[in-house]
Amino acid sequence: MHDTIPKRPGTRSPVTSGEVARLARVSQSAVSRVFTPGASVSPATREKVMQAATVLGYRPNALARAMISGRSRLIALLVAYLDNQFYPIVLEQLSRQLQGRGYQVLLFMTEPGDQDEVVRRILQYQVDGIVMASATLSSDLARECAQTGIPVVTLNRYVATSPASSVTSDNIEGGRLLADFLVRGGHERIAFIAGAEDSSTNRDREAGFYRGLAEHGVTAFDRALGNYTFEGAAEAARLLMKRKPAKRPDAIFVANDHMAFAVMDVIRTELGLSIPGDVSIVGFDDVPEAAWKAYDLTSVTQSSQAMAETTAEILIEQIETSGVRKRAAVLPAKLVVRGSAKVPL
Numbered sequence: 001m002h003d004t005i006p007k008r009p010g011t012r013s014p015v016t017s018g019e020v021a022r023l024a025r026v027s028q029s030a031v032s033r034v035f036t037p038g039a040s041v042s043p044a045t046r047e048k049v050m051q052a053a054t055v056l057g058y059r060p061n062a063l064a065r066a067m068i069s070g071r072s073r074l075i076a077l078l079v080a081y082l083d084n085q086f087y088p089i090v091l092e093q094l095s096r097q098l099q100g101r102g103y104q105v106l107l108f109m110t111e112p113g114d115q116d117e118v119v120r121r122i123l124q125y126q127v128d129g130i131v132m133a134s135a136t137l138s139s140d141l142a143r144e145c146a147q148t149g150i151p152v153v154t155l156n157r158y159v160a161t162s163p164a165s166s167v168t169s170d171n172i173e174g175g176r177l178l179a180d181f182l183v184r185g186g187h188e189r190i191a192f193i194a195g196a197e198d199s200s201t202n203r204d205r206e207a208g209f210y211r212g213l214a215e216h217g218v219t220a221f222d223r224a225l226g227n228y229t230f231e232g233a234a235e236a237a238r239l240l241m242k243r244k245p246a247k248r249p250d251a252i253f254v255a256n257d258h259m260a261f262a263v264m265d266v267i268r269t270e271l272g273l274s275i276p277g278d279v280s281i282v283g284f285d286d287v288p289e290a291a292w293k294a295y296d297l298t299s300v301t302q303s304s305q306a307m308a309e310t311t312a313e314i315l316i317e318q319i320e321t322s323g324v325r326k327r328a329a330v331l332p333a334k335l336v337v338r339g340s341a342k343v344p345l
Contacts, residue, residue: 015058024052035060036102075315076122078108078115080135083230084258085287086304087133090155093308094131101316103128116141123150129315131155132164139163151318153311156302157200158328165318165327167311171204171284172211174300174333175253178282179212181298181335182251184344187280189221191249193236193263195228195256202228202255205284209253221249226259233259237266241273250279251341257283257290257299264295264340280341296339306331 017035021028026045033039034049041049052058075098082088095105106125110118115135122130123145130145133155142164145152151165158166182190192209195202213220224236233254241248254260260283267273267281275281283290286301310329318324337343 015056017058017060020049020052020056020058023056024048072126072128073103074106074125074127075103076106076108076125076127076130078110078118078122078130078132078135080110080115080133082134084134084228084256084285085289086156086256086258086285086302089287090304090308091133093305094155094311097308097312098315101312103316110135119145123148128319129153131311131315136162146324149322149324151315151324153314155307155311159200163324163326165314165325165329167307167314167329167331168201168204169300169302169307169331170333171201172208174284174335175205175208175210176212176215177208177333177335178253178284178300179209179218180215181337181344182253182280182282182341183213183216183218185251185280185342186344187251187342188218189249190218190251190253191222191224191240192220193224193226193233193240193252193254193259195226195259197225197227199228205255226255226262228256228259230258230262233262234266237263238270241267241271241279245278248279252279252281254281254283257285257287257297259283260297260299261289261295264297275340276342282341286336290336291338298338298341299336301334301336303331 017031018028021031026048030041030045031049033041034046077091079087098105108118108122116138119130119141129150130152132152136154136157136159139159139162142152142162146163153165153167155167158168192206194206210220222240224239226233226236240252252263254263260281264275264281267275267279273279283297283299286299289295290297290299314327
């Protein structure tokens with residue numbers, strides 16, 4: 001019991017693991033194992049060490065341990081924006097995956113074009129690995145990270161010339177599935193609202209979309225740029241739909257759900273048109289809000305759980321084997337049909 005262990009006299013000096021070991025009557029290495037995630041230690045030893053640590057007010061110094069072991073067990077998550085509902089979900093799942101394996105997460109925000117400078121600051125924290133979501137870094141800096149043994153994984157995008165690993169959904173196949181679905185649904189004027197032009201995610205979804213149209217001998221009716229923003233998508237919807245019925249699309253593939261919600265709001269509330277009566281809308285990501293009755297959005301699912309698991313697997317395998325190498329994981333995409341688009345007969 002705690003009350004049988006004498007308390008240490010008050011002092012300003014930090015409590016050491018040696019003092020904990022003496023009070024708990026175990027070895028100093030046993031104390032170290034108790035505070036090392038995943039290390040093997042008996043329940044009885046753990047209880048004695050934790051009791052002694054509580055009485056003495058001991059807290060392990062993670063920075064000192066990192067200096068000794070050469071491992072900080074810190075993973076940096078670099079994010080350019082969190083507006084898209086997909087990213088908070090996948091980042092939460094990724095954080096839980098990493099923490100369950102004994103790694104802690106540091107979140108860094110960046111502005112477009114500022115990623116390399118932020119990564120240079122991140123490296124000062126002696127992180128063991130870096131995940132970039134809604135952001136990319138230059139091939140030169142990714143190569144520098146690889147040379148120093150720090151794995152980098154880009155989540156939901158990739159740079160073909162970069163040595164960084166990547167985890168994406170099959171965006172090409174997802175775009176193809178949506179095109180096929182819309183053509184078979186009887187639509188003749190099918191438009192596309194693009195995300196960011198420099199994003200691999202957008203390029204692949206659009207390429208797959210055009211491929212799917214071509215399989216039916218159809219070409220895209222129109223195109224507008226939403227730039228992966230709510231405001232940009234709303235303006236793109238106005239541009240496409242403020243026309244006479246014969247001059248506007250009868251279906252729109254929006255490059256992600258975040259933009260699709262803005263498009264649907266404009267079409268219904270500003271223009272007084274019906275979905276899917278006047279125009280069918282489909283998106284990509286299948287975030288939870290897509291299933292809300294207010295949107296009921298047909299979309300392509302990206303498995304955030306599978307993406308988080310795969311990202312954690314790549315990072316930890318490369319950290320623990322000290323072998324940084326490029327891996328490109330492409331996960332399956334699946335069409336989820338709801339009520340925002342006419343369904344093929």
